[in-house]
Amino acid sequence: MSVCPVDFRYGHDRMKGIFNEEAKLSYILSVEGALALAQAAVGRIPQKDAEAIDRAARSGKVRLERVKEIEKATRHDIMAVVKAFAEQVGPSGRFVHLGATSNDITDTATALQLKEAIAILRSGCGALRDALLEQAVRHKDTVMLGRTHGQWAIPITFGLKMAVFASEFQRHVDRLDQAAERVCVGKMSGAVGTGAGLGPRALEIQDDVMARLGLGVPDATSQIIQRDRLAEFVFVLANISASVEKLATEIRLLQRSEVGELSEPFDEEKQVGSSTMAHKRNPVVCENACGIARVVRGFVIPALENVPTWHERDLTNSSSERIFVPHACILTDYILGNMTDVVSGMNVRQDAMAANLESTRGLIMAEPVMIALVGKGMDRQDAHELLRKASIKASAGKGTLEGLLLAEPAVKKLLSARELKDALDFSKYTGTAAATVERLARKLGAKKGKR
Numbered sequence: 001m002s003v004c005p006v007d008f009r010y011g012h013d014r015m016k017g018i019f020n021e022e023a024k025l026s027y028i029l030s031v032e033g034a035l036a037l038a039q040a041a042v043g044r045i046p047q048k049d050a051e052a053i054d055r056a057a058r059s060g061k062v063r064l065e066r067v068k069e070i071e072k073a074t075r076h077d078i079m080a081v082v083k084a085f086a087e088q089v090g091p092s093g094r095f096v097h098l099g100a101t102s103n104d105i106t107d108t109a110t111a112l113q114l115k116e117a118i119a120i121l122r123s124g125c126g127a128l129r130d131a132l133l134e135q136a137v138r139h140k141d142t143v144m145l146g147r148t149h150g151q152w153a154i155p156i157t158f159g160l161k162m163a164v165f166a167s168e169f170q171r172h173v174d175r176l177d178q179a180a181e182r183v184c185v186g187k188m189s190g191a192v193g194t195g196a197g198l199g200p201r202a203l204e205i206q207d208d209v210m211a212r213l214g215l216g217v218p219d220a221t222s223q224i225i226q227r228d229r230l231a232e233f234v235f236v237l238a239n240i241s242a243s244v245e246k247l248a249t250e251i252r253l254l255q256r257s258e259v260g261e262l263s264e265p266f267d268e269e270k271q272v273g274s275s276t277m278a279h280k281r282n283p284v285v286c287e288n289a290c291g292i293a294r295v296v297r298g299f300v301i302p303a304l305e306n307v308p309t310w311h312e313r314d315l316t317n318s319s320s321e322r323i324f325v326p327h328a329c330i331l332t333d334y335i336l337g338n339m340t341d342v343v344s345g346m347n348v349r350q351d352a353m354a355a356n357l358e359s360t361r362g363l364i365m366a367e368p369v370m371i372a373l374v375g376k377g378m379d380r381q382d383a384h385e386l387l388r389k390a391s392i393k394a395s396a397g398k399g400t401l402e403g404l405l406l407a408e409p410a411v412k413k414l415l416s417a418r419e420l421k422d423a424l425d426f427s428k429y430t431g432t433a434a435a436t437v438e439r440l441a442r443k444l445g446a447k448k449g450k451r
């Protein structure tokens with residue numbers, strides 16, 4: 001019976017497939033096969049035996065059930081794999097795992113898993129970036145309320161809002177690329193890292209194994225790959241999850257009934273918003289993403305706690321990594337995919353955006369009026385104070401900002417009614433928003449073209 005929701009509710013099959021038990025066994029066998037071939041290349045074991053080991057590693061004959069059966073007796077997971085593997089190799093089995101220690105195999109197998117996981121996560125960040133950029137370009141001139149501290153600020157365009165997020169997820173693509181160099185690294189240096197068990201050409205063997213597997217080679221290791229690498233990777237995922245929650249929260253805030261400027265995709269034929277309130281259209285995908293993002297960020301603590309180990313190694317890191325490595329990858333991939341669907345299909349209510357702008361009664365245009373007055377000769381501080389007082393009256397319902405300003409002698413002296421109306425025009429106060437979107441689109445388009 002499944003207990004963990006990742007087994008039956010959250011996650012996509014492609015990422016899950018990297019971390020299931022059968023896949024882990026396959027990665028381990030690949031490492032053992034590469035080790036045998038590398039040892040044959042330096043004359044440490046016969047070529048025919050190495051080839052037999054490599055064939056058996058790829059044959060599918062080493063069964064997980066048999067490994068588990070042996071592990072019950074040995075109480076050692078890698079020794080169980082070695083014994084089950086050797087059974088399928090025949091006489092050449094005597095060379096399986098020669099000179100290696102368990103973490104040579106497990107850490108290198110983990111690096112293979114992370115290499116594939118990073119490729120999927122990179123694709124997920126890229127897909128969300130592209131969906132955001134598409135909305136940014138489509139709405140580069142769509143004016144809406146900008147808000148700071150949860151309050152009306154000045155106009156912004158929805159396109160610029162989406163461009164900010166698109167740029168953020170491009171940085172996550174870059175971070176994954178940069179981290180991969182340090183994360184996708186294996187080792188083949190035996191107990192305590194000296195390589196003594198692999199003979200005088202141990203460094204050549206290590207280089208050969210990693211070349212065959214497409215992994216990086218460490219400069220120096222103890223008996224394990226140092227966990228600062230894994231901590232960095234988990235932090236990158238936590239950072240991605242924080243951006244996902246930031247995006248999801250923005251959509252949730254703009255979907256509030258009182259705002260109504262955005263909404264998640266909603267299947268009007270089948271979807272149910274509430275078990276009792278039939279009118280509800282809750283932002284459930286975004287809320288789900290926020291909750292899962294918090295779980296992913298929680299994995300940073302055990303990842304950092306695993307960096308300090310005793311001497312050349314201890315086993316304190318192993319149990320927690322079995323939990324947080326696959327879960328961090330699976331859950332991050334899951335919320336990236338879900339938010340890409342939300343952004344691609346969300347309902348952008350331009351009519352609500354326009355209505356909310358109008359509901360401010362001109363208040364959000366205090367800054368451009370102040371600037372216009374300064375341009376006509378008024379002291380900046382005097383103009384600010386004049387607008388502050390007029391804004392307080394407008395907020396109290398004593399008129400619109402335009403009407404109150406038209407009644408101010410100091411304003412009438414410097415600005416005509418036409419000039420004031422011009423300064424109060426929402427669409428004329430979006431600055432470089434559209435140009436920023438266009439510049440970002442060119443930059444990201446160029447990056448995609450190089451890949």
